[in-house]
Amino acid sequence: MTLALSSEPFARPQGDRRGRARMAGWVLALVLVLTSSVSLNVGASGVNLLEIIGTLARGDALDARTRLILFDIRLPRLAMGILVGAALAVSGAVMQGLFRNPLADPGLVGVGAGAGLGAITAIVLGASLPVTMQAGLGIYLVPVAAFLGGWLTTILLYQISTSRGRTSVAVMLLGGIAMGALAGALSGILIYMADDAQLRDLTFWGLGSLAGATWTKIWIAGPLIVLALAAAPFLARALNGLALGEAPAAHLGIPVQRMKNIAILSVAAATGAAVAVSGGIGFIGIVVPHLLRLLIGPDHRYLLPNAALLGASLLIAADMVARVVIAPAELPIGIVTATLGGPFFLWILLRNRTLLDM
């Protein structure tokens, strides 16, 4: 019966943006498929997707070099781009819904600052760890430290802003600023102690990059991100209700405190994991939800999945630019997202002034 209803061509009333939102979902899914294919095709080596498909179609095996480039370099990088882009965009949308503020981003719950401090600590002090530990942790030292730093900061901030079973969003916002400043100061001390090579590592990490993508990293960060993204659909109705305020949301029967818990923990997990494997990539978390709100409205049932799709596409696209502009060298991806995203965002803002004041 529901099928019959939904396929019935009935006129949608004005103000109903669900049809448009669903359509946007299909378009964005297509865009993601296209950007992904192009991204597999682009790189420093001349490996070409069409040729590969041709080879496979003829039933021939791929040569070792092509296989290596495709399966061990480009595919993990693509997978990581999709995961990280989706994680950042969805986390941004969830935070904005929770704080009822379009300028909120995961940084507000201390993940960014904490992860940064963790990473910097690992880069600067990692060298003074016992050699056996260094060998054991190897390239995972920085991501693991970043994740722990982000997660611990969030839990601490969460404890501070929760009393008698109720989390105050306002306290969390202000506490996040204070903890961010503190983490920034500690990072500053460490940066002061760093040598030149470490400084270059720090800068590169701070601006973000997908260059270090490996399947191992994806197996570590991926499940966390997927788990957190899977929680998002359950948050959608609650975030819609929270737009009315906390008390009206509760009157709608929404378990506000439980939803806050899930939102904060899943954002901390998703961003923590994303930042850990790719460094600090700014902008996606604010721009993507904002663009989508202008396009399909703020209904989180559609905003969250669409944000995942658009965030993934945008990050992959930015990564392609980062790979080709100064090839064979690479730009940090944060530079690309900021130089392309900044002016574009400003243009959008100038065109939609009236909507913004709402």
Added chain:
Amino acid sequence: MLTVDHVSVWLARKRVLEDISLRAEAGQITAIVGPNGSGKTTLLRAITQELPYAGKIYLEGTEIGALRGWELAARRAVLPQASRIAFPFTVLEIVRLGLSAGATAAPDTRALEALARVGLSGFEGRYYQELSGGEQQRVQLARVLTQVWAPIGPHGPCWLLLDEPVSSLDIGHQLEVMELAADYAARGGGVIAVMHDLNLTAMFAQQIILLASGHAIAQGPPAHVLTDDLLSRAYGCDLQVGTSPAPPIPYVLPQMARRTIQS
């Protein structure tokens, strides 16, 4: 029946409500009146479980705190005194938020029906933030209506809990909204409304509780509560209550008030 049983509320270590008892019957409009700061909103917020309180509140015999959020949401809807909304939602999207909380699956057209009930047909495509204060209040009322659309639900009467539902409306819409509430009650639902306007209260309410500084100084039908003596005491100025010719309804005109300073 919604029963408030010896309820007291402390806010910031101050006793804001002291030992309030109230029986609101389904099928009637129960009005909470009193001067600014007398505790009207606080009483409503205790009933809606927003504030901790001492004492007991029962909904159809069940202690209200024992009901889960979604169970309560299916049996009562709450109109807050003021509502600011984050993000540019359209009017239709706001009203539909109430739909998703209701007890039973509702047809898609319910939101439009509710907007028509509050006199806002044709507003569904507008942005909520672009409306006037009075229009916003009626959009919220439409949302609240869709949540408990049927006055009698599977668990008995449903309740509308309204905090100053008509305070920012013009006289035409004040009457429209009060008639809507009266109709809801007439069809078996319960209505508890915080009211600012004594005349509308006299016209529409069957039960009135009069608060002053956190105490209930009178309770009962309009003719009992709206008297010179009680109102003058509650509002701190010398008020005279008139009575309209048949049907006899009490009214209060500011023109007929003698300021205490002058007397």
